[in-house]
Amino acid sequence: MKFENTGIEGKTVQFSVLEHIAGSVxxxxxxxxxxxxxxxxxxxxxxxxxxxxxxxxxxxxxEGVVEDSAAIMKLGVPYIGKHYYPHGVEYEDEEFPEEIIKASNDILKQFEELLEKAVV
Known part of the structure; x- marks a missing residue:
């Protein structure tokens, strides 16, 4: 399941800033x-x-490479998947609990708000 129109997709941010913001949420x-x-x-x-x-x-x-603090990263569309051991994560045709969707939306909103202050 993709989370469209979050305001995250397409944003660019310096790698070191992205690491900090992502970790904070x-x-x-x-x-x-x-x-x-x-x-x-x-x-x-x-x-x-x-x-x-x-x-x-x-x-x-x-611009640059991952783990270079000055690299510029462009964000894509967030998505969610369910893990199945030992096969991996499935993204299509899955039922996601409403509380997981709500929590994901809340996390993405916090992430977007912090990114808004740091966009390159």
Missing amino acids: GLFRDGHWDYERATYDYKFENMVTGDVFYLRVPSVAI
């Missing part, structure tokens, strides 16, 4: 990056059912 890059792109994740885990969902914000380096 709980979005982390962890191992989801290479030198051209990075994905920031927020993990939702239901301890009762074991269901795991990931809110993801993709980005691509348009």
Whole structure:
């Protein structure tokens, strides 16, 4: 499921600023990056059912490379998926709990508000 019209997609921001802002709202890059792109994740885990969902914000380096603090990153459309062990994350034809959608929208709103102050 994609989160359209969040105000995030298409924004550009310096890598070091993006790292700080993303982390402040709980979005982390962890191992989801290479030198051209990075994905920031927020993990939702239901301890009762074991269901795991990931809110993801993709980005691509348009100047420099990922992990260069001065690199300029362009953000894509955020999306959410459900993890299935051992196969991975599915994004299409999934049912997402309403509380996960609401929490994702809240996180994206906070993220967008912080980004608005730091857009290149």
